[in-house]
Amino acid sequence: MPAIAIPGPEGRLEARFSPPPRPRAPIAMILHPHPQAGGTMNDRITQQLYKTFVARGFGVLRFNFRGVGRSEGEFDNGIGELSDAASALDWVQSFHPEASTTWIAGFSFGAWIGMQLLMRRPEIRGFISVSPPANMYDFSFLAPCPSSGIIIQGVNDEVVNPNAVQKLVDKLRTQRHITIHHDEIPRANHFFENEMDMLMASVNNYLDFRLDPNSPIK
Template sequence: MVQKGQFLERATLVPVGSEVMEGTTHRGSRAPPLLVIPPRPDEGGGMDHVIAAELVWAAANAGFPTLRFNHRGVGASQGKRGRDLELLADAEAAMQMLLENAGANALAVASLHGGAQVALALQAKHPAVGGLCLVAPALVAPEVLSRVTCPLLVVQGEEDTRLPRAAVSAAIARTGGDLEVIDDAGPTFQRNLPQVGRAVAAWLRRLSGG
């Protein structure tokens, strides 16, 4: 039995075509639900990434439903590791499951590292993405951020130099989005990781209207 205040994700299977991906979900009563997209398979890591765990804990603790998943060919997910279109299809399947489970018509998406490529493609294709958060984004051109059409949050470590800070800041400003720089942290947030969770939870509360 789950006690009050405990955090317990439930294992779930996400169908995509004839295969299934592994995922974990957490219930919540607030909107929007949060989909967490892991790093790209060729970067290594998956839904068990420490940043993903921090995001779902912070979101669920604030009352928002969550879903995180492993792309096909990663962890216990079936199939072979894919590239851009296949990764987008994986995210679309996870998005659909989260919307159905939460009984929602819109959701927020948070990505890790190169998963920003997948998250940006998902947002460009689906109006149901009502908020986009890129945590330590990589493998994207900063100017692409200026084309995001929903509320945008980018979280970077102060010591993360993979994307030029000035260009990222200027692109975000053109969308009316927010940039959160975590002091004394690199791209893996080995320091001050809880600040990332707090920033994302606060962003979700803004999206929910309070």
């Protein structure tokens, strides 16, 4: 699929977009890991999340944060990147305003940005957060977390402390009106180098549950 350029706060953002296959199809946006650690929209976990939502009939966007690849601008320590994500979601919604629902998915730094976006966009009804860096960034903004989702963590993650993620999960689970799933993948490191199949099985099992018309979580 060819690259496209979408408008961002600091100029063009390089992106890939799979258009919705039918009227009122849901939409999803996928956010990549840390730009200064080599994270791009072509990261293999970011790509797998993208392909999974495409296969389920979503309109799906992934893009490079400012300063990554052909995206204009410079790294902004998360502040500008959150603005990039908001602008990218605006673009998807303008392309497909009749979307039935909106999801966000992110890996590592992208999970942190995605969960911030949750707080600003009430139309986001589901999230997938892979290895959220709870030991590196403050997640206290999730007060309260506005939607249900899943947090997936590698047990042998050498970058994100699994105990910090567990504390985040425990905190979110005290809130009413949302349900937080939490899967820990045995032996997996931060990049799920040898456990990609297990990671994506967790994602797909959760989507099977949430997208079932009879799911208790809407």
